[in-house]
Amino acid sequence: METIKTLLNHRTIRNYKSDPIDDNILDEILQAGFRASTTGNMQVYSVIVSKDEQRRKELCKLHFGQQMVEQAPVLLTFCADFNRFNKWCRQRDADPGYDNFLSFFTAAIDALLVSQNVAVAAEAHGLGICYLGTTTYQADKLIEFFDLPQGVVPVTTLVVGYPNEDPEQVDRLPGEGVIHHETYKDYTPGDIDQIYRHKESLPMTAQLIEENQLETLAQIFTFKRYTKKDNLHFSRVFLDALEDQGFMNHEE
Amino acid sequence: METIKTLLNHRTIRNYKSDPIDDNILDEILQAGFRASTTGNMQVYSVIVSKDEQRRKELCKLHFGQQMVEQAPVLLTFCADFNRFNKWCRQRDADPGYDNFLSFFTAAIDALLVSQNVAVAAEAHGLGICYLGTTTYQADKLIEFFDLPQGVVPVTTLVVGYPNEDPEQVDRLPGEGVIHHETYKDYTPGDIDQIYRHKESLPMTAQLIEENQLETLAQIFTFKRYTKKDNLHFSRVFLDALEDQGFMNHEE
Numbered sequence: 482m483e484t485i486k487t488l489l490n491h492r493t494i495r496n497y498k499s500d501p502i503d504d505n506i507l508d509e510i511l512q513a514g515f516r517a518s519t520t521g522n523m524q525v526y527s528v529i530v531s532k533d534e535q536r537r538k539e540l541c542k543l544h545f546g547q548q549m550v551e552q553a554p555v556l557l558t559f560c561a562d563f564n565r566f567n568k569w570c571r572q573r574d575a576d577p578g579y580d581n582f583l584s585f586f587t588a589a590i591d592a593l594l595v596s597q598n599v600a601v602a603a604e605a606h607g608l609g610i611c612y613l614g615t616t617t618y619q620a621d622k623l624i625e626f627f628d629l630p631q632g633v634v635p636v637t638t639l640v641v642g643y644p645n646e647d648p649e650q651v652d653r654l655p656g657e658g659v660i661h662h663e664t665y666k667d668y669t670p671g672d673i674d675q676i677y678r679h680k681e682s683l684p685m686t687a688q689l690i691e692e693n694q695l696e697t698l699a700q701i702f703t704f705k706r707y708t709k710k711d712n713l714h715f716s717r718v719f720l721d722a723l724e725d726q727g728f729m730n731h732e733e
Numbered sequence: 734m735e736t737i738k739t740l741l742n743h744r745t746i747r748n749y750k751s752d753p754i755d756d757n758i759l760d761e762i763l764q765a766g767f768r769a770s771t772t773g774n775m776q777v778y779s780v781i782v783s784k785d786e787q788r789r790k791e792l793c794k795l796h797f798g799q800q801m802v803e804q805a806p807v808l809l810t811f812c813a814d815f816n817r818f819n820k821w822c823r824q825r826d827a828d829p830g831y832d833n834f835l836s837f838f839t840a841a842i843d844a845l846l847v848s849q850n851v852a853v854a855a856e857a858h859g860l861g862i863c864y865l866g867t868t869t870y871q872a873d874k875l876i877e878f879f880d881l882p883q884g885v886v887p888v889t890t891l892v893v894g895y896p897n898e899d900p901e902q903v904d905r906l907p908g909e910g911v912i913h914h915e916t917y918k919d920y921t922p923g924d925i926d927q928i929y930r931h932k933e934s935l936p937m938t939a940q941l942i943e944e945n946q947l948e949t950l951a952q953i954f955t956f957k958r959y960t961k962k963d964n965l966h967f968s969r970v971f972l973d974a975l976e977d978q979g980f981m982n983h984e985e
Contacts, residue, residue, distance in 0.1 A: 516742075530912060
């Protein structure tokens, strides 16, 4: 089944050819995205297409200098967007009550489901993709860069282009490590050892530990990749962005 | 292209046959889900499979009595989950700093991308799906129902089963209404009229306005479906759930 194969075959691509994406293909991919489920058929999201070379260079800096951002021909920034819906309500004698956290999260879900459909559609066309987690870290700067009005917050970005590499597929935890039946079965120390055994046994893991002069793979995450200090800082940035964009008004 | 067709052909199904889903098919669908991109390959999500009839009846009540929840053979509740990762860190002499809002949102993105892959894979198998927005509204009750530990919050639910209806595809806004080029182009009153014209012209819209004795479609959203009062209430429920589950610790 081609669809299942496309899904199972996913690889994140970090090295792109400069070849442009045909407008018809890009449009087909986006249209496939917009068919994703959306809360109450409100479609409370927007997608910003970045193709301009100079703008992609600036975006590259905002996304912590990840070269692929400049290299790939298209960047798609997915935003939670109640601005359009709010404007429609006001033009139609309806008073929108969507300036709160639940509305933000509803819109974020909408935007993320669209983004994953777009990722799948792109891969079906032989394109490669990479998600940029830096989108939430730099929410304030991206809001300025894209001139996002009240009610709009960027939640993720897809780099899209033709792959200039053919990487091995990365590991995943065994399915039974992430599936629960009927209720959540919390993990014993033995379960944890078993679930992470394969990942910890990979040659790549030994190499990373050696390079970082640490003792365990987990320490690479907590000391290097996703530190408490950074997380606290970026939590503040992102929560402030939600407030600035008008999603944290919780007074009756 | 089968994959694009699958995506473009999406319909939300609200009426299901009681036929069970073969375990191999369910497993293949979930495995396709787990191939979705995940931040730093951390896989900070869990999926809870509900098949038990009695449990589905109880879930039906929690999801505001939507009959399909009881009717369909499988419910999949997708959770943002740092519990497993935190336990692994602690067992490996690493101090996890993932008790903050950014970490929650990172995990929520992971969970939502998996859910959409699962939705697409299910549809490729001829199954129908429906997302339940009630998941965040009832986060506190679902946490209790599934016995979710610290670090785990439900973010969405998929109803999955064989369709017992063949509904028309619903409308979507024109693509140019949700796509922006390079920067966000804010909407003029004329833009809003144009973007919503098709939706407002549908016979279904006239019927809904008539049934609800209101003047505009937008009023059905603000007065009936997604009211400010409900949004404020459920914002509080969801933010409290994030705090209770240990995702709002922002002290240095």
